[in-house]
Amino acid sequence: MRDPLPKFPGYALRRAANATAAELSARLAPTGLRQSDVSVLLLGAANPGVTASAIGRQLERANMVPLLKRLDGLIARAPIDGKSQGLALTDAGAARLAEARKVVETFEAEVLARVPPEHRDHLLPALEALWR
Numbered sequence: 001m002r003d004p005l006p007k008f009p010g011y012a013l014r015r016a017a018n019a020t021a022a023e024l025s026a027r028l029a030p031t032g033l034r035q036s037d038v039s040v041l042l043l044g045a046a047n048p049g050v051t052a053s054a055i056g057r058q059l060e061r062a063n064m065v066p067l068l069k070r071l072d073g074l075i076a077r078a079p080i081d082g083k084s085q086g087l088a089l090t091d092a093g094a095a096r097l098a099e100a101r102k103v104v105e106t107f108e109a110e111v112l113a114r115v116p117p118e119h120r121d122h123l124l125p126a127l128e129a130l131w132r
Contacts, residue, residue: 031100041097049086
């Protein structure tokens with residue numbers, strides 16, 4: 001059967017995103033973390049005291065409550081002012097993130113290796129141009 005769909009950039013991006021997301025999810029499974037969990041932990045580690053709403057805006061996620069509930073014990077909350085709480089990784093959260101980071105970094109290197117060498121330097125700028 002002829003398949004004209006891969007000629008459409010949006011279709012190709014969606015297929016690539018679905019394939020890589022499924023693969024990364026399977027690799028992260030032994031850590032007990034989802035991709036969204038790792039994203040929150042990475043942002044929290046890079047920005048101690050960040051608020052859940054700031055992370056939600058960065059991840060374009062409206063409801064952070066279920067995600068933060070899953071991370072109970074991996075993140076701690078501390079009051080910033082009268083109504084805001086900052087997030088920080090606990091020791092257990094830092095350890096779990098270190099485990100997940102190894103998985104993610106290995107996976108990302110393997111994904112980049114699938115791209116022809118002459119296109120690697122342009123991949124991230126091209127993708128970023130589509131969503132920034």
